[in-house]
Amino acid sequence: MELALLLLLVVKTVSGCGVPTYQPNTSRVVNGEEARPYSWPWQVSLESFFPTCGGTLIAPNWVLTAAHCITFHTYRVVLAEHDMNKEEGPEQSIMVEKMFIHPKWNDNCVSCGNDIALLKLEKSAVLNDKVQLACLPQDGAPLAHNQPCFVTGWGRLYSGGPQATTLQQALLPVVAHNVCSQSDWWGSSAKTTMVCAGGDSKSACHGDSGGPLNCKGRDGKWYIEGVTSFVDGRGCNTPQKPTVFTRVASFIPWISEIIAQN
Structure with missing residues (x-):
């Protein structure tokens, strides 16, 4: 019986996802800051x-x-x-x-x-x-406009700036597809299989590619809702050109x- 209990505990631990031991500091992120070590x-x-x-x-x-x-x-x-x-x-x-x-x-x-x-x-x-x-979202799960999500990575701190040496995080609210796909935003470049987030002063930057867009679910767990894909060629922080992520729920x-x- 003890062996069976031990095995169940191990399986449960491995199958768990999206709950960091060290909670990320999500209370005061403006333009990005160093992440709490091991919180992602x-x-x-x-x-x-x-x-x-x-x-x-x-x-x-x-x-x-x-x-x-x-x-x-x-x-x-x-x-x-x-x-x-x-x-x-x-x-x-x-x-x-x-x-x-x-x-x-x-x-x-x-x-x-x-x-x-x-x-x-x-x-x-x-x-x-x-x-x-990290937890994966359900197939086709929607994201709400302005839903708070966080991008993390060691990318450049700003366009043309230095590469970060410590892991950075930035709050990037989700931009709904019907907004992001408007002609004065990303237009037809924004597909339904993508997630737009941030824009203006907050964005991912070169070197963040491939990293997660972390969004907290109603269950309190963190889900990887996006994979960092591209930013505007004019710079990482171009207004009305939010960072574009591959929408994980579509794949x-x-x-x-x-x-x-x-």
Whole structure:
């Protein structure tokens, strides 16, 4: 009986998602700030010869990122990373075994959508208080206009500015599709398979690609609702050009199929 109880506890812990041990500081984010260490425990750094993108741990051996991030043959992910310039102790570095880019992705047309990829890791991450899984939304789940979500990553602090060395977070309210697709916003570049969030003074920036748009559900858990895809060519903080994310809820069948078959 004790063995059965132990196994149940282990399974329950592994299947849990979206509940950080270290709660993120979400009370006073304006234009972005350094995140509380390990408060986004599913955030990964995707690295080839150097850090290139972000990603999200959605299963112990699966990471979700952007298709446009995959330009090299060999990658590793680093989990429990906070300060890029320091070896802080809890980091886990795991090589990527297989890469699955969405079959409809066209690297000559980012605004055509399908900017999503799955990475199968060589071994499972060790889940602990600093490495945890994000929850995936339900297939087709909607997001409300102005719903508060957070982008996280080590991207540039502003257009043309320095790359962040510590993990940053910024509050990006969701911009509804019927607003984002207006002609003086993103127009036809904003697809229903995308999520627009932020705009004006708050946005993702170069280097944040592939990382998560974290939105808190009614159940109190954090869901990865978006994968950071693109910003306006004129700059990261262009008014009426919010950051555009791949809408994860539009790709749940594809994600489920890839994981089930591999």
